[in-house]
Amino acid sequence: MTDTTERSPIVSTGALIEWLVPFAFLVCAGWAVWHTPAYILSFIPPASDSLVEQMSQLHYRKDVTPDMPGLFGGYADILDWLALILLPIIFVIGTRTIRVAPMEFQNWRPIDRTALFVGRITMILIISMTLVMLYEVFLRYAIEAPTLWANELTLWFAGYVFLFSGLYAMQQRCHIRIFLLYDVVPRWAQRCFDVMGAALIVVFAGFLIFGSYKQVFITKFYKWEMFGTAFDPPIPATVQPMILIIVALIAVQAVINVISDWNLEPEVHTAADDIDQEELEILKKSVGSD
Template sequence: MSIRATTSIKDILWPAVFTACMAWLVWYFPRFIVFAGLANDNLNSGYLGAGPIDFAIMAGAVVALVMGLRHARTTAGEGVIETPIDRLSLFLGRVTMLLVVILVGVMFYEVMLRYIFERPTLWANELSLWMAGFIFLLSGLYSMQQRNHIRIYLLYDVLPRPVQRICDVISTALICVFAFAMIWGSWNEARDKFLRWETFGTAFDPPIPATLKPLVLLVMVLVALQAIANLIADWHKGPESHGVIDEGEVEDMIQTARAQHEQGRHD
């Protein structure tokens, strides 16, 4: 039992440490921009260059990432880890789960203050929006790794395995083309927003544009790499079939519909 408990603690520990370190780094990242000499006048006047504490926390984030990747493991209902990118997607999935918990806590705190104590915050709404953006993007990567993204299997399941492979190649190629188009069309805008550390323009003024715009491009690259890794890992697997129809369940639905129809006629 002690081994199981220790493993569970490690599963939570490293994503939590990584999340805490990245929260600090994201909020104070203008210090690194100033340190690199890439800042504009506004950043130069508002921030000092990165110091020892900032670099120590960056090192902590790297250590947490490495250890988290090393100890990443699947739980019941999750697919197996077959490639290195699977480990990264799974680890970031754990980070996303922690962000969901934090987001719920922030929203609960805001509701309590707003409707019970009548003292709403100036930061909860923007922070919730900011975190929701991170959750939305990172959960897409986790969904791709788990093969849980939206797909229409009606035609795919009846095809022979060689034709299924052709469909997989086409879909993966389309994902890669889309990722390339996103980077090609948005790189300059994302770079500019990042380097000038563009903020949201509210009282709290979080750097939502400066962080989410580059993150969209980064996640698109990771999704494309994950799609390629899925294609390679699934290439020699047998025919895929998704969702066998339960005839009994269908019959129950028909009987229920008929009963509701008859009841409606009598009413």
């Protein structure tokens, strides 16, 4: 197997486009998710008239642009269609403009671009979540006018951050691993361990998806279950399906990691790996040691 590893130039990291594209993707994704009832009613309406009426009332209550007519005889208006069309376009642009930072895993391949872009989306989500929390703190303690939506929106963002960071951590090989036995065996045995680990992840993902996809996608997503608060975001209808999607992507990424790392030289892990050299230098300076 030849090594077709792609290495990104370090000098091109941190470009403005690497901030704008994930932000644009989140804006379009947020709009599309908030108006998903319009897509369900337009493309795959429920068979029951009562469910159609219930979801249509939900759509009109949550629609950001209720005065805009739906296109093609459906419920989704032109902005809903625009967000839906732009999502895959922006995603492709984002995966093509990825530049790996110096602290990231350098032996990456073109197929890793999806996980890398998901990592950039996660970073923008963390920034957005922090801004929402700061805004709520300012309103609550400075103006004494707290919002009804900041807590649930932060919780919603945090759920996605937790899920997306799992996929990114798998691609970066920064998930928790125990090397006590792994380091003392020959390379062929390490490859066997890698295959066994990926196989266990795939089996777990398969059983999880098989056992819960009906409840998640039919009960939660298709009926668009809401959170039941004043803000009432669709957290159950969005987070639970995303769990299955991310678990499937993590399983795929685990297989990709095994294939990508097959011919790489094994890393040697020592106790020094747990020491942060920068932090150690700061401690030395603080005590006046050279």
